[in-house]
Amino acid sequence: MARGNDRKGWRAAVSRWLTGPLMLVSISLTLGLAACATPVGPTVAPPTASVMVEAWIGPVEEIRTDRVMTFYRAYGGGANRLGSWLSPTPPASRQSVRESLALPPQNTAEFYSVVTVPAGTLMKVGTAAPAFDQPGGGRQVQLLELIPPDSFSDPMPLP
The missing domain is CATH 1.20.5 (Single alpha-helices involved in coiled-coils or other helix-helix interfaces)
Structure with a gap:
């Protein structure tokens, strides 16, 4: 051949x-x-194109936690208790958290949860950009990895 x-x-x-x-x-x-195919663990649907906005203003750091850390998640209406957007600042009221984090209209911020983030979790940390007719300016965290659902406390009402 x-x-x-x-x-x-x-x-x-x-x-x-x-x-x-x-x-x-x-x-x-x-x-x-x-x-x-069955996904393992909780999943979060990606936002639709109509709600995609610039989330950050100023420098953004990507870090991996070296210890267990406590954050807060405001939610309600169309936003669930489990999610990737958190804040290191405890929310004082619905209005203040909606303004400082420039939350989308579907997040009514009726509740908040204390979130215990495990050591070794990858996240972005920075300042919320203005969006949805809100000024932003608050410190925010975006989890880049899933954490266990029991890391989120039971709901607590926001005034």
Whole structure:
């Protein structure tokens, strides 16, 4: 057999190997079979394009905690108890937290939870940008990793 034919055979085999799985993935996605995968742990749906705004003003630090830390999460209405946006400042009132963190209209901030963030958690820390007709300016934290749901305390009402 000529050496050129070996190369053609090898290329054809590699091509079949590469396109076979891709075709299977394509068919799986088309048929919706990919939806059979079950995520592990809590998940948070990404925001829709209509609510995506610039979240930060000024410098933002990405850090990994070296100890257990306490933060606060204001929520209510369309915002859930579990979430990735927190503040190191305890909320004084619905109005003050909505203004300082420039919360979206669907977050009514009726409640807050004390959040115990485990050591070794990756997060961004910075200042909230103005958004949703709110001035921002408060310190905020965005968790970049999921933490256990029991890290969030039971709801406490905000005045």
